[in-house]
Amino acid sequence: MNLQNDIVLRAARGEKTERSPVWLMRQAGRILPEYRAVRAKLSGFIELVETPEFAAEVTIQPVDLLGVDAAIIFSDILVIPQAMGCPYQMIESKGPWFENTIRDESALSRLRIADPGSDLKFVTDAIRLTKKELNGRVPLIGFAGAPWTIFAYMTEGSGSKTFSVARRMLYAQPQFSHRLLEMITESTIAYLKAQIEAGADMVQIFDSWAGVLGPEQYSEFSLKYIRTICEAITEVPVTVFAKGAGFALREMRSLPCRTIGLDWQMDIRESRSILGDQFTLQGNADPCLLYAPEEIIQKGVEDMLSAFGDKPHIANLGHGLYPDTNPDKVRFFIQAIKNYRPR
Ligand code: CP3
Numbered sequence: 001m002n003l004q005n006d007i008v009l010r011a012a013r014g015e016k017t018e019r020s021p022v023w024l025m026r027q028a029g030r031i032l033p034e035y036r037a038v039r040a041k042l043s044g045f046i047e048l049v050e051t052p053e054f055a056a057e058v059t060i061q062p063v064d065l066l067g068v069d070a071a072i073i074f075s076d077i078l079v080i081p082q083a084m085g086c087p088y089q090m091i092e093s094k095g096p097w098f099e100n101t102i103r104d105e106s107a108l109s110r111l112r113i114a115d116p117g118s119d120l121k122f123v124t125d126a127i128r129l130t131k132k133e134l135n136g137r138v139p140l141i142g143f144a145g146a147p148w149t150i151f152a153y154m155t156e157g158s159g160s161k162t163f164s165v166a167r168r169m170l171y172a173q174p175q176f177s178h179r180l181l182e183m184i185t186e187s188t189i190a191y192l193k194a195q196i197e198a199g200a201d202m203v204q205i206f207d208s209w210a211g212v213l214g215p216e217q218y219s220e221f222s223l224k225y226i227r228t229i230c231e232a233i234t235e236v237p238v239t240v241f242a243k244g245a246g247f248a249l250r251e252m253r254s255l256p257c258r259t260i261g262l263d264w265q266m267d268i269r270e271s272r273s274i275l276g277d278q279f280t281l282q283g284n285a286d287p288c289l290l291y292a293p294e295e296i297i298q299k300g301v302e303d304m305l306s307a308f309g310d311k312p313h314i315a316n317l318g319h320g321l322y323p324d325t326n327p328d329k330v331r332f333f334i335q336a337i338k339n340y341r342p343r
Helices: 007-012 033-040 045-050 052-065 079-083 105-109 121-134 147-156 164-172 174-198 215-232 246-252 268-275 287-291 294-308 327-339
Strands: 088-091 095-098 140-145 202-207 238-242 259-261 280-285 313-317
Touching: 007 202, 007 313, 033 045, 033 052, 045 052, 045 088, 052 121, 079 147, 079 174, 095 147, 105 174, 121 140, 121 174, 140 147, 140 174, 147 164, 147 174, 147 202, 147 215, 164 174, 164 215, 174 202, 174 215, 202 215, 215 238, 215 246, 238 246, 246 268, 268 280, 268 294, 280 287, 280 294, 287 294, 287 327, 294 313, 294 327
Parallel strands: 140 202, 202 238, 238 259, 259 280, 280 313
Antiparallel strands: 088 095
């Protein structure tokens, strides 16, 4: 089906666009009262993720209510460990929690490569339904966690400021770590291909915990596997967002992906000069900018978009929206981006 608004896709393909396209990481859920109303009807987050009708509804909400140029499927990166045999719970106001962590051979031997056709059918069903209901209005973004970030949750068993259990394993059990990372990578490739087959127009890889690794470990235990995924996904444009990986931009130059996501600590002009002109850049306003008065948000938008200049880019935040952001400020930010014209 032809898209009525394909500006994000055109930018992702490296084309110049008539204005800056915009969508926001974590736009689905988190901030909208309309999301919370749907959520309140259900037993919890996981039921929402696993019920395609509701997942499709909250995926489309930000298109209607915020005016973004793309939808991102409502799901979570942690469906992959679950599909591999390592289920998670989402504990209210605490975050993810795994009953069984993967730290030794016996735990590893109980894992399987995810089979998207059975273990992740709720996601592909949600994508099909969302595509139908979007009816070509905007593209739909599929996503997965980067293998390192998934590994970090599976070994640590929950969120962490330092992920020192996960990092310790890279030093103490490097061979074991590589075997687990390989299984996650294989599962993720199958999963992304299933999302594309179901209708995802582009996909993003979230390496949320890139920033806890040093450069050598990042290269060996994360970028290596992101590269394998990028090489395998040739059907649609791929975006790699590695939070906190400014130190690795030089090495990321050789990634076979279309778009590189920048977090708000990365300087746009400097990142462009390191990465060269072959990528579309995405980002990178500080999510806290959205707590500012409108004139400050306006200036933040102008600074960001003039730094992108006339090179291909997709406006976004430098990480996901924070839960207590005022939706009116979000709408103002999006409108300011859409109205911006270079001077
Ligand atoms: O971008 C979108 O809006 C699509 C939906 C989406 C969710 N999670 C829904 C969600 C996406 C793309 C994710 C990705 C995700 N999940 C990441 C990578 C992006 C990032 O933020 O770095 C990570 C690290 C996770 C793991 C995760 N899921 C955590 C740590 C938490 C708890 C804290 C939080 O973010 O709220 C979640 C829960 C989660 N995932 C919620 C939503 C809407 C909140 C759950 C609720 O409604 O109670």
